Amino acid sequence: MKITTLGTSHGDHTYCRFNSSTLLETGDGMYLVDAGAPVEALLIRAAKRFEKLKAVFISHMHNDHVGGLPGLIKAFTKYPAEKQHMQIFLPEDGAAKGLELWCRAQHLTFPSLLCGVSTTYEGEFYCDEILRVSAVRTRHMMNDPERFASYSYVFEAEGKRVVHTGDLSSSFDDFPQLVKKQPCDMCICEATHYNLEAAVEELKSFPIRKLVFNHIADRWHGAGENNLRKLISRLPYPCEIAHDGDVFTV
Ligand SMILES: [Zn+2]
Numbered sequence: 213m214k215i216t217t218l219g220t221s222h223g224d225h226t227y228c229r230f231n232s233s234t235l236l237e238t239g240d241g242m243y244l245v246d247a248g249a250p251v252e253a254l255l256i257r258a259a260k261r262f263e264k265l266k267a268v269f270i271s272h273m274h275n276d277h278v279g280g281l282p283g284l285i286k287a288f289t290k291y292p293a294e295k296q297h298m299q300i301f302l303p304e305d306g307a308a309k310g311l312e313l314w315c316r317a318q319h320l321t322f323p324s325l326l327c328g329v330s331t332t333y334e335g336e337f338y339c340d341e342i343l344r345v346s347a348v349r350t351r352h353m354m355n356d357p358e359r360f361a362s363y364s365y366v367f368e369a370e371g372k373r374v375v376h377t378g379d380l381s382s383s384f385d386d387f388p389q390l391v392k393k394q395p396c397d398m399c400i401c402e403a404t405h406y407n408l409e410a411a412v413e414e415l416k417s418f419p420i421r422k423l424v425f426n427h428i429a430d431r432w433h434g435a436g437e438n439n440l441r442k443l444i445s446r447l448p449y450p451c452e453i454a455h456d457g458d459v460f461t462v
Pocket residue numbers: 222223232274276277379427
């Protein structure tokens with residue numbers, strides 16, 4: 213699997229990082245985790261072909277993770293190729309209607325034959341000939357958990373397992389606990405909402421083969437990155453700090 217961290221910021225664009233989106237490539241397919249703006253521009257800059265996109269998995273409905281969807285839909289549907297189809301998984305039932313209205317207000321045709329929208333549910337919810345995806349509920353949307361959901365995702369392909377935490381709550385016990393039982397080849401972990409200094413002590417014992425921090429908080433940007441590097445150097449396995457456009461293979 214090849215993973216490109218297209219946008220690695222923490223809630224707002226900053227001078228060096230755009231909003232959250234991560235591209236996963238396996239076999240001949242492309243998949244996105246989150247679609248923060250300007251996701252379609254970053255895909256164009258990375259010379260990716262839109263017709264290869266098979267699915268988009270939105271972790272939660274905050275703007276920095278979902279705000280680029282109309283632009284992505286426009287780019288995806290503009291020059292259709294044969295058999296092209298992208299399924300968008302949203303974490304809330306009501307979100308599909310909102311997306312449709314927002315697209316319509318921008319004179320974009322949606323839903324179209326080229327795109328579909330589904331609601332994510334816990335457990336294994338997506339499977340094709342290349343990739344299996346499971347969702348684990350997190351407590352990031354604590355303000356109204358009955359109506360609003362947020363998810364971590366587990367991706368399985370090519371005999372490898374990749375965990376993407378999505379945004380977590382302010383308590384690190386929100387980190388998907390299944391990682392403790394089932395080793396993962398790579399974990400892409402957000403680094404904004406909890407106390408990372410304390411979490412590093414917990415993370416030491418997790419069976420993770422490689423850890424990539426993304427969704428980077430302001431204090432770690434630019435010159436602050438050295439402090440983050442020092443902090444995560446305590447971990448017993450390889451760790452990286454993601455930047456926009458970085459590529460990781462697993
Ligand atoms: Zn976020």
